[in-house]
Amino acid sequence: xxxxxxxxxxxxxxxxxxxxxxxxxxxxxxxxxxxxxxxxxxxxxxxxxxxxxxxxxxxxxxxxxxxxxxxxxxxxxxxxxxxxxxxxxxxxxxxxxxxxxxxxxxxxxxxxxxxxxxxxxxxxxxxxxxxxxxxxxxxxxxxxxxxxxxxxxxxxxxxxxxxxxxxxxxxxxxxxxxxxxxxxxxxxxxxxxxxxxxxxxxxxxxxxxxxxxxxxxxxxxxxxxxxxxxxxxxxxxxxxxxxxxxxxxxxxxxxxxxxxxxxxxxxxxxxxxxxxxxxxxxxxxxxxxxxxxxxxxxxxxxxxxxxxxxxxxxxxxxxxxxxxxxxxxxxxxxxxxxxxxxxxxxxxxxxxxxxxxxxxxxxxxxxxxxxxxxxxxxxxxxxxxxxxxxxxxxxxxxxxxxxxxxxxxxxxxxxxxxxxxxxxxxxxxxxxxxxxxxxxxxxxxxxxxxxxxxxxxxxxxxxxxxxxxxx
Numbered sequence: 001x002x003x004x005x006x007x008x009x010x011x012x013x014x015x016x017x018x019x020x021x022x023x024x025x026x027x028x029x030x031x032x033x034x035x036x037x038x039x040x041x042x043x044x045x046x047x048x049x050x051x052x053x054x055x056x057x058x059x060x061x062x063x064x065x066x067x068x069x070x071x072x073x074x075x076x077x078x079x080x081x082x083x084x085x086x087x088x089x090x091x092x093x094x095x096x097x098x099x100x101x102x103x104x105x106x107x108x109x110x111x112x113x114x115x116x117x118x119x120x121x122x123x124x125x126x127x128x129x130x131x132x133x134x135x136x137x138x139x140x141x142x143x144x145x146x147x148x149x150x151x152x153x154x155x156x157x158x159x160x161x162x163x164x165x166x167x168x169x170x171x172x173x174x175x176x177x178x179x180x181x182x183x184x185x186x187x188x189x190x191x192x193x194x195x196x197x198x199x200x201x202x203x204x205x206x207x208x209x210x211x212x213x214x215x216x217x218x219x220x221x222x223x224x225x226x227x228x229x230x231x232x233x234x235x236x237x238x239x240x241x242x243x244x245x246x247x248x249x250x251x252x253x254x255x256x257x258x259x260x261x262x263x264x265x266x267x268x269x270x271x272x273x274x275x276x277x278x279x280x281x282x283x284x285x286x287x288x289x290x291x292x293x294x295x296x297x298x299x300x301x302x303x304x305x306x307x308x309x310x311x312x313x314x315x316x317x318x319x320x321x322x323x324x325x326x327x328x329x330x331x332x333x334x335x336x337x338x339x340x341x342x343x344x345x346x347x348x349x350x351x352x353x354x355x356x357x358x359x360x361x362x363x364x365x366x367x368x369x370x371x372x373x374x375x376x377x378x379x380x381x382x383x384x385x386x387x388x389x390x391x392x393x394x395x396x397x398x399x400x401x402x403x404x405x406x407x408x409x410x411x412x413x414x415x416x417x418x419x420x421x422x423x424x425x426x427x428x429x430x431x432x433x434x435x436x437x438x439x440x441x442x443x444x445x446x447x448x449x450x451x452x453x454x455x456x457x458x459x460x461x462x463x464x465x466x467x468x469x470x471x
């Protein structure tokens with residue numbers, strides 16, 4: 001972990017009591033990202049066969065592709081060692097194995113995958129037999145957790161996805177033309193993925209990437225697009241709305257027109273999710289190096305009012321527009337945090353929740369920059385306030401005068417500084433209590449009658465107590 005001093009963990013356990021909500025006003029959308037391009041010659045040299053476009057965004061037929069992974073700059077050395085061991089273990093037993101999902105996308109984009117997911121022709125019970133430390137988890141969508149070199153790798157089976165295929169299907173699909181039986185099995189699995197850029201399948205032994213959903217084209221266009229019609233996809237699983245935000249924020253991608261429309265207009269679906277699921281999705285956004293971009297997108301698409309009403313009220317109060325390119329102190333704090341983190345180097349949830357509380361306390365009562373510096377240093381050094389004050393007084397860099405959370409500097413004596421630092425600590429703890437109080441949260445946006453109602457609190461008691469320990 002990036003912040004080794006904050007060794008806290010928790011298992012959220014609350015369930016969500018659905019609050020009331022209102023519909024959002026319509027807004028327009030625009031791209032939030034630069035386009036990432038691939039070598040056009042690679043695409044032109046690929047194997048093409050027609051397949052029906054099922055995502056609802058236009059009626060023209062898409063084409064499925066079979067590409068050489070080396071032409072895309074991918075080698076087996078890019079795959080983590082534990083994952084390679086599992087791939088080899090299943091392959092030597094005669095099973096077909098593929099990497100699937102976001103890891104394939106990240107390998108194409110030359111990014112470090114957060115994790116690697118494997119799918120195989122082996123039954124799950126056969127996977128369990130193949131590895132000494134392996135268990136099956138999940139009931140509705142069972143998978144295997146294979147423990148290898150202090151890492152857990154998820155392994156799913158084609159047979160499991162086949163049993164789930166077609167349940168409650170409400171949209172027309174068509175088998176891709178020019179495909180054989182193995183293509184159909186792969187295509188059927190990819191059709192169950194959330195977004196086209198996650199619907200890629202990589203055979204590391206044949207060095208082939210299969211693209212049945214148009215994922216390569218959307219990577220070229222830097223687009224997040226649902227595999228099936230967006231309205232259907234999000235109603236099937238409201239968490240896909242948050243995953244769309246997370247992926248777009250992390251990659252700097254924009255949404256396709258249809259996906260953007262339903263991210264906003266079906267945003268209330270996230271209130272149906274279990275609180276533990278909400279915390280998990282929020283942690284993926286905030287703890288892996290894309291917190292600032294995530295907050296901007298949550299605000300742009302009207303989700304911040306539901307998830308973090310207190311922070312949404314701050315954006316409104318300071319005149320921060322939906323498409324605002326400017327920064328503020330809250331975004332600046334998370335921008336600094338993002339520089340220290342990465343998908344394979346996250347922080348603990350205690351840290352980003354603590355930053356939210358720290359900022360809210362400053363927003364409630366602006367402080368002398370020297371007090372803020374001494375407080376931050378005291379948190380960092382384990383509570384030694386005299387040492388923190390001595391270091392803070394030697395800081396020569398001036399503060400950012402545009403932040404309303406910082407008051408005009410004064411020549412404070414040491415005793416006054418100590419008292420101010422302690423008062424700020426008490427204020428942060430008080431703010432934490434407010435952030436975990438449903439009534440207080442529900443009143444955060446009460447001054448703005450057009451805002452949706454939300455009393456959502458997804459921070460469990462264990463996490464609250466861990467954050468309190470930091471301060």
